[in-house]
Amino acid sequence: MGRIVGGIGLSHVPSIGPVVDRNRTQEPAWKPLFDAYVPVRDWLSRLKPDVAIVVYNDHGADFTFDQYPTFALGVAEDYAIGDEGFGTRPLPQVKGDLDLSIHLAESLIYEHEFDLTLCQEIAVEHGFLVPMNLCFPHSANDWPVRAIPLQVNVIQHPLPTARRCYRLGQAIRNAVESFPAQTKVVVMGTGGMSHQLQGKRFGHMNEKFDQWFMDQLEADPEGLAGITHQRIMEEAGAEAVELIMWLTMRGAVRGQRVHRHYYAPMTTGMGLITFEG
Amino acid sequence: MGRQVAGPIPHTSIFDLRLSQRGRRLNRMCAALCSPAERDAFKRDEEAFIARFGLTEAEKDLIRKRDFQGMIDAGMNIYFMLKVGSVTGNGLYQMGAKMRGETYEQFLATRKIGDAR
Numbered sequence: 001m002g003r004i005v006g007g008i009g010l011s012h013v014p015s016i017g018p019v020v021d022r023n024r025t026q027e028p029a030w031k032p033l034f035d036a037y038v039p040v041r042d043w044l045s046r047l048k049p050d051v052a053i054v055v056y057n058d059h060g061a062d063f064t065f066d067q068y069p070t071f072a073l074g075v076a077e078d079y080a081i082g083d084e085g086f087g088t089r090p091l092p093q094v095k096g097d098l099d100l101s102i103h104l105a106e107s108l109i110y111e112h113e114f115d116l117t118l119c120q121e122i123a124v125e126h127g128f129l130v131p132m133n134l135c136f137p138h139s140a141n142d143w144p145v146r147a148i149p150l151q152v153n154v155i156q157h158p159l160p161t162a163r164r165c166y167r168l169g170q171a172i173r174n175a176v177e178s179f180p181a182q183t184k185v186v187v188m189g190t191g192g193m194s195h196q197l198q199g200k201r202f203g204h205m206n207e208k209f210d211q212w213f214m215d216q217l218e219a220d221p222e223g224l225a226g227i228t229h230q231r232i233m234e235e236a237g238a239e240a241v242e243l244i245m246w247l248t249m250r251g252a253v254r255g256q257r258v259h260r261h262y263y264a265p266m267t268t269g270m271g272l273i274t275f276e277g
Numbered sequence: 278m279g280r281q282v283a284g285p286i287p288h289t290s291i292f293d294l295r296l297s298q299r300g301r302r303l304n305r306m307c308a309a310l311c312s313p314a315e316r317d318a319f320k321r322d323e324e325a326f327i328a329r330f331g332l333t334e335a336e337k338d339l340i341r342k343r344d345f346q347g348m349i350d351a352g353m354n355i356y357f358m359l360k361v362g363s364v365t366g367n368g369l370y371q372m373g374a375k376m377r378g379e380t381y382e383q384f385l386a387t388r389k390i391g392d393a394r
Contacts, residue, residue, distance in 0.1 A: 015369075015394055029392035059356035064308045065297050085310045085360030155354060157282055157293040198355045199346070200288035202373035203387065229281040238289050239355070265390035267373065 002179030007253030069117035082123030169251020189249025191242025300352020307357035
């Protein structure tokens with residue numbers, strides 16, 4: 001049977017992409033971030049996941065507001081690297097897991113009544129790729145895991161509630177556990193933490209809120225799932241509302257917290273938290 | 278559970294369906310900039326490029342003047358605006374400084390580690 005072996009909550013700041021591509025990870029401004037992922041990568045090489053389900057949001061690379069899904073699941077053999085307006089990064093194509101995607105779609109729709117949009121093509125971008133870069137270093141032509149994109153609307157209100165995102169994670173856990181193959185899965189909840197990228201409040205961060213969010217995510221996710229979009233946006237900035245995707249990860253993984261880190265050098269609180277399933 | 282979006286937040290745009298509807302022409306123009314050929318077209322002849330998306334004169338002016346706060350107020354989504362920034366040589370932090378009413382240097386001075394960019 002399938003098994004969730006771990007969950008990772010982490011930020012997906014776009015500037016990390018070029019830092020990886022240009023080999024700048026050891027510069028003083030970036031080293032603290034990348035150092036935090038050394039033990040996470042060791043942990044992942046021990047867990048040996050076969051598939052990463054990456055809960056992320058597209059930033060206008062492949063989805064536009066003409067048709068904008070609330071939850072969209074990739075159901076494909078592979079996923080192209082998207083161009084979000086700054087050029088296509090030199091990364092290998094992402095290999096999917098078609099059988100697991102089909103199983104997730106059937107289980108989530110028939111048994112758990114999450115009516116997902118199903119996509120045979122998704123070009124993935126920084127929301128998906130930066131977390132992959134941080135956790136799963138790629139070779140010239142491959143990634144060490146297969147991956148499935150799960151795109152969530154966190155940019156055009158009305159967004160799904162935090163509780164709905166949490167319930168989706170719980171449903172993903174059940175769906176993975178009924179998958180007939182012996183597949184080990186990690187779930188990544190990406191985005192946030194505190195940041196606001198527009199208006200006079202551009203650059204707003206709130207470390208106290210971010211640390212509280214990670215405390216609650218570990219100790220009382222069911223309670224945290226009651227948080228409103230308003231409260232996240234008021235305290236942590238309008239774009240911080242991406243954090244609801246961390247609740248999907250947390251819904252999917254039970255077990256002990258392993259790593260935790262926080263670094264906020266510029267305009268985004270970059271958090272990291274992991275749980276072993 | 279409280280209301281998900283209960284009211285305005287000072288100095289903050291909440292991108293909802295009403296704003297998205299208002300900005301639909303602008304956001305379609307931004308989406309086109311995800312193609313290298315379209316970015317070249319913008320750089321080659323900006324007026325001809327922006328003429329293709331049915332923008333109002335006021336919307337065109339926002340692009341011509343690089344009025345980033347105006348674009349947000351007109352319903353351009355922040356992540357779509359980054360594509361306009363990129364094609365016009367304005368990074369996120371330059372746009373942010375302008376929206377805060379600061380110079381780039383003033384803005385960087387408010388950051389903990391201004392080199393993390």
